[in-house]
Amino acid sequence: MRGRLGIIGGSGLYDIPGLADAAWQDVDSPFGVPSDAILTGTLGDQPLAFLPRHGRGHVHTPTSVPYRANIDALKRLGCTHVVSLSACGSFRADMPPGDFVVVDQFIDRTFARDKSFFGPGCVGHVSVAHPVCDALSAACVTAARSVGINVHAGGTYLAMEGPQFSTRAESVMYRDVWGADVIGMTNMPEAKLAREAELHYASVAMITDFDSWHPDHGAVDVSDVIATLQGNGTKARDLVVALAADLPTGCAVGCDTALTHAIMTAPDRRDPDLIAKLDAVAGRVLTPKDKT
Ligand SMILES: CSC[C@H]1O[C@H](OP(=O)(O)O)[C@H](O)[C@@H]1O
């Protein structure tokens, strides 16, 4: 069954014009207050929910983004698919500013964020070996190509804590030793949380700069990033319109069944308060006893 498409808009993307029946809705989450209200509406026949990751006016730092509340709120609104649109730096000369990368792997270097919905009283372990939805990622590539975006299918995104950009030594290490293709500050733990919530998740990374490794380019400068982002905004919206017209159902990764064997805590040892909070994220696998 085709569900609602959630879009998380990153830096420079605080709205998505052109939705029918558009309304900004406050959504309550037991995991905190989401980054902002969520814009709901439809694009053609496709129900959609748009959440600006940093909030309108860019109030949240990459560290303060309430990742758990955001994913939980999108799931509560009926999202089955979530696409992240993010600004990123590039480690590759053949991936210049203006190109998009549909990411297929991550290196998680973040360390100051809540990374799981689970905890004492309900312990769960999901696989993130394949951290994005294959079908949704392929659909993002097709949609991007259909609107003339220069898009790369696959790439490794290094998620750093920020908010400062990398030193040159870090940038060279991420590129030459770790083999990362792009760098950003927000896709982790977002992708991990989306997997815990059994959402199909894909990440479209929009390249704004060459980070600080490139001998012919200076250090990253936010004004350059913003100039590139302004061009990216229209392209990103075109991509969303094309994707909404042809959202896939199902996938080979099994995103929507990620919790089937994930929860280890014995039913009689589960914390009722945490179980109650997990109603949206893990409702599919909680036992009838848990839910009473
Ligand atoms: C404005 S440059 C740094 C900032 O932009 C990216 O945000 P997002 O992923 O939400 O587009 C990057 O991760 C940093 O948070």
Ligand SMILES: Nc1ncnc2[nH]cnc12
């Ligand atoms: N070079 C970079 N490093 C981290 N996040 C970014 N977002 C945009 N460019 C970036």
